[in-house]
Amino acid sequence: MKRVIIGAVVGTVIYFLFQTLMWEGGFHRNFYTYTPNQDTILSTLNKNLTAEGLYVIPMADPLSPTFKEDMKKKEALMPGKPWAMVFYHPVMAGFEAGYLLRGILYVLISCLLASLVIYYGKFDTFGARFLVAMAFSFFALSQGVLNNMNWWSYPWKFIQPEVIDLTIGWAICSVWLAWFVKRKAPGKQEATP
Numbered sequence: 001m002k003r004v005i006i007g008a009v010v011g012t013v014i015y016f017l018f019q020t021l022m023w024e025g026g027f028h029r030n031f032y033t034y035t036p037n038q039d040t041i042l043s044t045l046n047k048n049l050t051a052e053g054l055y056v057i058p059m060a061d062p063l064s065p066t067f068k069e070d071m072k073k074k075e076a077l078m079p080g081k082p083w084a085m086v087f088y089h090p091v092m093a094g095f096e097a098g099y100l101l102r103g104i105l106y107v108l109i110s111c112l113l114a115s116l117v118i119y120y121g122k123f124d125t126f127g128a129r130f131l132v133a134m135a136f137s138f139f140a141l142s143q144g145v146l147n148n149m150n151w152w153s154y155p156w157k158f159i160q161p162e163v164i165d166l167t168i169g170w171a172i173c174s175v176w177l178a179w180f181v182k183r184k185a186p187g188k189q190e191a192t193p
Helices: 002-024 038-048 067-077 097-120 126-152 156-180
Strands: 053-057 084-088
Touching: 002 097, 002 156, 097 126, 097 156, 126 156
Parallel strands: none
Antiparallel strands: 053 084
C-alpha cells in the first residue's frame, strides 16, 4: 500500500508540474479567442443576464409550460444562424489559494485511483500497467472533453489544452506510475526503488 500512496503523491507532483509549465510557459495561451469589443459585450451581458451560469442563446425558456413546442420552433429557425454559449459571472474573483489546492486535490484523486487499480489489478508488465494508467486519460477524454466538443461544438482551440494535458502530461505521469506502482514479486519483500 505504501507504493500506492507514494506513487500517487509523486504522480500528482509530475502531472501538476506539467500542467503548470504548460500554462505558465504560454503553451496554452491560445485557448480562447480575443475580441476588441469586450467592454461593449460585457456591458450588454451585465444589462441582460440575470444570474451567474451558462447561457445558450437562442434557447426557449425551460420554465415555460410550452417549452418543448417553443424549442421545436426555435430549432427550426436556428440552422445557418449564429448562436452562443456564454459562461457568465457577475463578479470576477481574484486568484485564490483554493483554486490551487482543489487542482492539486483533483490530480491526487486521479493518481490515487490509477495507482489503486494498477496495484490491485496485479498487472505483471510495465506495458500493461502503463496502458491501464493511460486508460484513465482516454476515458476522461472520450467521456468529457471530446464529448463536449461533439455535443456542444466546443472549439478545438478551447479543448486543445485539455487534450495535450491528458495525453502528454498524463503519459509522463503514467510512465512513473507503471514503473513504481507494482506488487512485490512472490517470495520477495517489497522495496522502494
